[in-house]
Amino acid sequence: MKKILVIGAGRSATTLIWFLGNHAVANSWEVTIADASAELVHQKISGYPALNGVTVNIQSDIERSLLINRHDFIISMLPWTLHALVAEDCLQFGKHLITASYVNSEMKELASKAKKKGLFFMGELGLDPGLDHMSALRLIRQIKEAGHTITSFHSYAGGLIAESCDNNPWHYKITWNPRNIILAGQGTSQYRHEGALHLVPYNRLFSSARPIAIGGKDRYEVYANRDSLKYSSLYGLTGLASIMRGTVRIRGFSKAWDAVIKLGLTDSQTPLGIDMPITWAKFVAGFLPQDASKSLRALCAAFLNIPETDTVLNQLEWLGLFSDELIGEVGLTPADYLQNLLTQRWKLDPDDRDLVVMEHRIQYLNGNKTMEIRSSLEHEGTNMDKTAMADLVGLPLAHATRLFLKGAFDQVKLSVPFERQVAEPILAALETDGILFREQLLDMGPASTVNQVT
Amino acid sequence: MKKILVIGAGRSATTLIWFLGNHAVANSWEVTIADASAELVHQKISGYPALNGVTVNIQSDIERSLLINRHDFIISMLPWTLHALVAEDCLQFGKHLITASYVNSEMKELASKAKKKGLFFMGELGLDPGLDHMSALRLIRQIKEAGHTITSFHSYAGGLIAESCDNNPWHYKITWNPRNIILAGQGTSQYRHEGALHLVPYNRLFSSARPIAIGGKDRYEVYANRDSLKYSSLYGLTGLASIMRGTVRIRGFSKAWDAVIKLGLTDSQTPLGIDMPITWAKFVAGFLPQDASKSLRALCAAFLNIPETDTVLNQLEWLGLFSDELIGEVGLTPADYLQNLLTQRWKLDPDDRDLVVMEHRIQYLNGNKTMEIRSSLEHEGTNMDKTAMADLVGLPLAHATRLFLKGAFDQVKLSVPFERQVAEPILAALETDGILFREQLLDMGPASTVNQVT
Numbered sequence: 001m002k003k004i005l006v007i008g009a010g011r012s013a014t015t016l017i018w019f020l021g022n023h024a025v026a027n028s029w030e031v032t033i034a035d036a037s038a039e040l041v042h043q044k045i046s047g048y049p050a051l052n053g054v055t056v057n058i059q060s061d062i063e064r065s066l067l068i069n070r071h072d073f074i075i076s077m078l079p080w081t082l083h084a085l086v087a088e089d090c091l092q093f094g095k096h097l098i099t100a101s102y103v104n105s106e107m108k109e110l111a112s113k114a115k116k117k118g119l120f121f122m123g124e125l126g127l128d129p130g131l132d133h134m135s136a137l138r139l140i141r142q143i144k145e146a147g148h149t150i151t152s153f154h155s156y157a158g159g160l161i162a163e164s165c166d167n168n169p170w171h172y173k174i175t176w177n178p179r180n181i182i183l184a185g186q187g188t189s190q191y192r193h194e195g196a197l198h199l200v201p202y203n204r205l206f207s208s209a210r211p212i213a214i215g216g217k218d219r220y221e222v223y224a225n226r227d228s229l230k231y232s233s234l235y236g237l238t239g240l241a242s243i244m245r246g247t248v249r250i251r252g253f254s255k256a257w258d259a260v261i262k263l264g265l266t267d268s269q270t271p272l273g274i275d276m277p278i279t280w281a282k283f284v285a286g287f288l289p290q291d292a293s294k295s296l297r298a299l300c301a302a303f304l305n306i307p308e309t310d311t312v313l314n315q316l317e318w319l320g321l322f323s324d325e326l327i328g329e330v331g332l333t334p335a336d337y338l339q340n341l342l343t344q345r346w347k348l349d350p351d352d353r354d355l356v357v358m359e360h361r362i363q364y365l366n367g368n369k370t371m372e373i374r375s376s377l378e379h380e381g382t383n384m385d386k387t388a389m390a391d392l393v394g395l396p397l398a399h400a401t402r403l404f405l406k407g408a409f410d411q412v413k414l415s416v417p418f419e420r421q422v423a424e425p426i427l428a429a430l431e432t433d434g435i436l437f438r439e440q441l442l443d444m445g446p447a448s449t450v451n452q453v454t
Numbered sequence: 455m456k457k458i459l460v461i462g463a464g465r466s467a468t469t470l471i472w473f474l475g476n477h478a479v480a481n482s483w484e485v486t487i488a489d490a491s492a493e494l495v496h497q498k499i500s501g502y503p504a505l506n507g508v509t510v511n512i513q514s515d516i517e518r519s520l521l522i523n524r525h526d527f528i529i530s531m532l533p534w535t536l537h538a539l540v541a542e543d544c545l546q547f548g549k550h551l552i553t554a555s556y557v558n559s560e561m562k563e564l565a566s567k568a569k570k571k572g573l574f575f576m577g578e579l580g581l582d583p584g585l586d587h588m589s590a591l592r593l594i595r596q597i598k599e600a601g602h603t604i605t606s607f608h609s610y611a612g613g614l615i616a617e618s619c620d621n622n623p624w625h626y627k628i629t630w631n632p633r634n635i636i637l638a639g640q641g642t643s644q645y646r647h648e649g650a651l652h653l654v655p656y657n658r659l660f661s662s663a664r665p666i667a668i669g670g671k672d673r674y675e676v677y678a679n680r681d682s683l684k685y686s687s688l689y690g691l692t693g694l695a696s697i698m699r700g701t702v703r704i705r706g707f708s709k710a711w712d713a714v715i716k717l718g719l720t721d722s723q724t725p726l727g728i729d730m731p732i733t734w735a736k737f738v739a740g741f742l743p744q745d746a747s748k749s750l751r752a753l754c755a756a757f758l759n760i761p762e763t764d765t766v767l768n769q770l771e772w773l774g775l776f777s778d779e780l781i782g783e784v785g786l787t788p789a790d791y792l793q794n795l796l797t798q799r800w801k802l803d804p805d806d807r808d809l810v811v812m813e814h815r816i817q818y819l820n821g822n823k824t825m826e827i828r829s830s831l832e833h834e835g836t837n838m839d840k841t842a843m844a845d846l847v848g849l850p851l852a853h854a855t856r857l858f859l860k861g862a863f864d865q866v867k868l869s870v871p872f873e874r875q876v877a878e879p880i881l882a883a884l885e886t887d888g889i890l891f892r893e894q895l896l897d898m899g900p901a902s903t904v905n906q907v908t
Contacts, residue, residue: 187724188788190740197728199740199788201718203657229727264655270641273683274651286644286653334642334653 001028002405005068007058007086008077009035009044012100012126012176014385016075016394020401021048027402034067058082069093073405075397083107087114087121094119098400100126100393103415111415120409124416125400126393127356128157131377131430132245133416134396134423135437136360139375140235141420148364148371151448153237155360156214156222158248159389162353162380163219169315171250174346175354175381175389181342182266182335184247189224191244192232194448200224206261209254212246214359215376215438221254222246234418248357256315259304260338263287265321268335277326283337284321296322319345348384355380356388358437363444370444375437392435399429455482456859459522461512461540462531463489463498466554466580466630468839470529470848474855475502481856488521512536523547527859529851537561541568541575548573552854554580554847557869565869574863578870579854580847581810582611585831585884586699587870588850588877589891590814593829594689595874602818602825605902607691609814610668610676612702613843616807616834617673623769625704628800629808629835629843635796636720636789638701643678645698646686648902654678660715663708666700668813669830669892675708676700688872702811710769713758714792717741719775722789731780737791738775750776773799802838809834810842812891817898824898829891846889853883 004020006013013033020031034056035041041053057063058078068074068089073096076086080101087110090097096119103111103123111121124130136155143150161173174181189200200208200223209223225247232238260266264287272283281296288299300316301308316322320341327337348354359376381387400417403409403425417423430436458474460467467487474485488510489495495507511517512532522528522543527550530540534555541564544551550573557565557577565575578584590609597604615627628635643654654662654677663677682699686692714720718741726737735750742753754770755762770776774795781791802808813830835841854871857863857879871877884890 188718188721188726190724190727193744196744197732197736197740198744199718199726199737201721201741203716203718227724227727233729262657264642264653264657267642267655270644270681272642272653273644273681275687278651282651283653286651287655290647290650290652 001030002073003030003032003071004073004075004401005032005034005071006075006077007034007056007067008079009033009037009040010077011387012390012393013077014044014387014390014394016077016390016397017044017048017051018386019394019398021045021051023398023402024048024050027405029405032067032071058085065089065093068095071095073098073401075099075401080104083123084110087111090114090119090121091117096120096404097122098125098397098404099123100130100397102129108415115413115415120404120412122400122412122415122417122422125396127389127396128358130396130417131392132157132358133418134427135358135375135377137235137418138420138423138427139360139362139373140237143362143364143373148366150237150240150362150364151370152242152363153231153235153240153360154242154244154246154362155358156212156220156246156248157225157358158220158222158356160248160250160355160357162355165349165352165354166250168346169311169318170253170256170346172253172346173348173352173354174343175348175387178339178343182339183268185223186266187226189226189228191224191228192240193242193244195241197229198224202261206254206258209249211251212248214248214357215378216440219251220248220357221251222248223254242363252311252315256312259300259312259316262304263300265334265338268333271331271333272337275330277328277330279324280320280327280341281322281324283327348387350384352384353381354387354389356392360437365447368447370447372442372444374440374442376440377435377437379435391433395430395433395435396426399426403429455484456527457484457486457525458527458529458855459486459488459525460529460531461488461510461521462533463487463491463494464531465841466844466847467531468498468841468844468848470531470844470852471498471502471505472840473848473852475499475505477852477856478502478504481859483859486521486525512539519543519547522549525549527551527855529553529855534558537577538564541565544568544573544575545571550574550858551576552579552851552858553577554584554851556583562869569867569869574858574866576854576866576869576871576876579850581613581843581850582812584850584871585846586611586812587872588881589812589829589831591689591872592874592877592881593814593816593827594691597816597818597827602820604691604694604816604818605824606696606817607685607689607694607814608696608698608700608816609812610666610674610700610702611679611812612674612676612810614702614704614809614811616809619803619806619808620704622800623765623772624707624710624800626707626800627802627806627808628797629802629841632793632797636793637722639677640720641680643680643682645678645682646694647696647698649695651683652678656715660708660712663703665705666702668702668811669832670894673705674702674811675705676702677708696817706765706769710766713754713766713770716758717754719788719792722787725785725787726791729784731782731784733778734774734781734795735776735778737781802841804838806838807835808841808843810846814891819901822901824901826896826898828894828896830894831889831891833889845887849884849887849889850880853880857883 024031032052034054038055045051045053076083076099084106114121159175185205186202191198209221212220212222214220225245228245288303356379361374363370363372379388478485486506488508492509499505499507530537530553538560568575613629639659640656645652663675666674666676668674679699679701742757810833815828817824817826833842
């Protein structure tokens with residue numbers, strides 16, 4: 001009987017736990033769900049008699065190592081900064097480990113030691129990173145195996161709200177780590193277009209968003225997602241003239257978020273130096289030129305150089321930025337206050353269904369013509385608990401667990417799911433869950449001359 | 455014989471070491487200068503027979519604690535992140551400690567423990583923080599003791615280049631930590647003006663710089679320096695309607711630096727994802743809309759919305775941002791590349807004299823009138839080694855050391871130089887060194903009605 005341990009029972013673990021709860025008996029798995037919160041564990045395992053629940057203080061070396069040592073296969077759903085603690089124990093006690101987080105240099109080194117001990121250590125087994133790699137690499141392999149030369153690669157993804165549940169002027173609700181939403185895009189986003197390097201700093205990333213149709217639906221926009229350049233070598237596309245990964249939002253989000261950034265509300269470095277609570281209106285006014293004769297909305301409009309009737313101002317007002325509500329305890333950063341506000345305003349209702357979209361667009365030469373293959377996924381959640389986000393993070397992990405325990409991954413070399421023998425069985429299993437990419441082939445006309453980096 | 459140890463012999467320790475070298479024998483001090491670099495120690499102690507030099511690996515607990523344990527009074531000139539290592543040893547072995555850095559919560563706690571053991575632990579004994587506190591608090595005390603009500607406080611400071619050595623279009627050279635120059639202003643700057651809160655995010659801090667005369671010379675500009683609000687309580691000015699600390703530059707700097715920020719060159723988060731070295735021209739072009747028919751200067755002008763003849767473009771070009779020089783090894787952040795460039799372009803020549811300016815402006819009520827006292831310091835360096843910056847960081851530390859060892863600070867309670875018994879003897883000693891504030895009293899007309907926070 002294989003003993004599986006899930007550490008971390010938060011929002012994105014819901015579908016993983018659901019899968020393990022439904023498949024434990026048939027597969028002779030003994031499954032334990034561990035979290036710091038007893039309440040969360042209780043809530044997540046209820047209805048699944050096959051699941052055991054325990055609480056654990058992950059920072060306690062004794063608690064953590066005792067727990068890990070009595071299992072065989074560990075799934076860490078902790079924040080990524082805590083994976084190394086778990087990985088050290090897994091290495092010491094000879095346990096297999098998977099995560100849905102990026103494999104950083106520390107985890108890569110631990111994975112390489114684990115490999116030498118015959119252990120399976122793999123990260124990037126969720127949605128993004130995870131499903132994005134597996135689906136893009138499958139397409140790339142298919143095109144190369146057909147003998148074609150790839151000339152451009154674009155991949156777009158976003159965690160959104162389903163059209164029927166989209167009832168706020170931002171067309172957005174929170175389905176993942178709210179901190180990452182506040183800080184999204186800080187730094188320099190990087191991609192290559194028709195041979196030229198493009199560097200996009202935070203101060204103009206969201207104003208650079210452009211309209212796009214995904215899965216044929218013309219209601220989205222996309223902005224550059226961090227460093228796309230490194231995918232040239234990761235995906236075996238070195239020298240490609242155009243390569244870009246983008247983040248998808250429903251149209252209208254990015255212009256308003258750009259206003260929030262321009263105002264200065266996303267700074268996470270500087271605690272506010274006032275010694276008494278103030279209102280949102282006074283706080284936001286602090287960022288604007290002072291003029292007692294004008295309304296805050298009018299001052300914002302002038303500052304943003306938009307008409308007072310602009311939708312962006314409705315979006316800011318709807319959040320409560322012009323309100324007389326207090327911003328909260330003193331001494332936090334603008335980003336902290338904003339996060340507390342958005343967590344309330346962009347909260348899922350119980351029956352809300354979220355939506356994850358992903359689309360890869362790969363161009364290749366076919367004789368004198370350029371062809372483009374578009375491969376799109378749209379997946380809706382069930383409700384505020386079993387979200388599309390939780391499905392697409394949890395199901396790849398669940399299938400990886402199942403497949404590994406069946407012996408399907410015995411020859412695997414990498415610590416990321418880039419190998420066909422890992423990716424293809426997982427993608428096939430997801431298809432049986434109804435999670436599948438739909439493909440479309442377009443003739444883009446005569447081949448361009450700009451296909452390689454100059 | 456008192457044994458003094460200076461740890462860290464970098465740029466800002468020059469004048470401190472000069473002072474100790476000249477006063478050691480007369481005061482019966484045994485002085486050791488320690489640094490990681492043998493070359494630097496050798497260079498700094500040469501010419502001073504009274505000084506001993508040693509090398510030390512500050513991260514080695516054994517080396518560091520042995521060194522500290524054989525001295526009585528420690529002056530840490532290390533980067534601020536390393537002070538706590540030294541402070542822990544000083545606490546353990548019963549040694550006195552001073553620094554020129556901000557006393558953060560960790561150092562404050564160590565200082566409080568040291569106080570209980572009868573030790574002298576004090577930070578903020580340099581220029582800024584240091585001389586700024588001591589000189590401002592002396593003025594505030596004088597005005598309050600004369601029975602006046604203070605209505606506004608402004609304090610401006612800058613590390614600049616002397617007018618006669620100002621021979622580049624930026625009117626700026628590097629006299630302190632270059633990393634801090636690159637990252638200056640990130641976060642949210644905060645101050646209060648006539649009762650209203652002002653919050654200035656990084657994206658418009660430098661474009662908000664305004665012209666100012668310092669010491670009567672009308673060639674400067676000033677922008678808000680981080681969190682001025684906290685000085686309300688620190689300086690006993692709670693409820694003041696106007697309080698602002700500002701950073702001074704020679705006019706013309708801030709508009710061009712704002713362009714550097716707008717381009718995106720100060721991001722310190724994101725390594726550039728290219729796999730081969732590129733030129734500055736290609737790197738900067740990456741941040742701009744692509745148009746092969748236009749020169750990089752023209753693209754920059756269009757992007758910044760300024761004429762192609764604008765001085766800002768001359769400043770950018772003078773730095774080498776449009777050149778065919780390579781930016782350097784791959785994998786660094788934009789801020790790293792910029793720092794490497796500026797360290798060369800803004801380097802002091804051997805005979806260059808730098809300039810430190812500081813001016814406090816305090817308004818107070820005198821009957822129905824508002825009076826303003828202006829207290830200004832201008833101090834020039836001697837050459838690229840004995841800079842004004844090194845003088846004004848090193849001499850307060852040097853006098854604090856001398857005065858403490860004479861027993862002048864026996865009743866001191868705080869870990870910052872806010873008490874009269876610390877500040878006034880140091881200020882008096884600096885006057886004998888020729889470092890003095892000149893005061894001017896202005897009648898500002900009838901008292902305003904906005905004097906307190908509303």
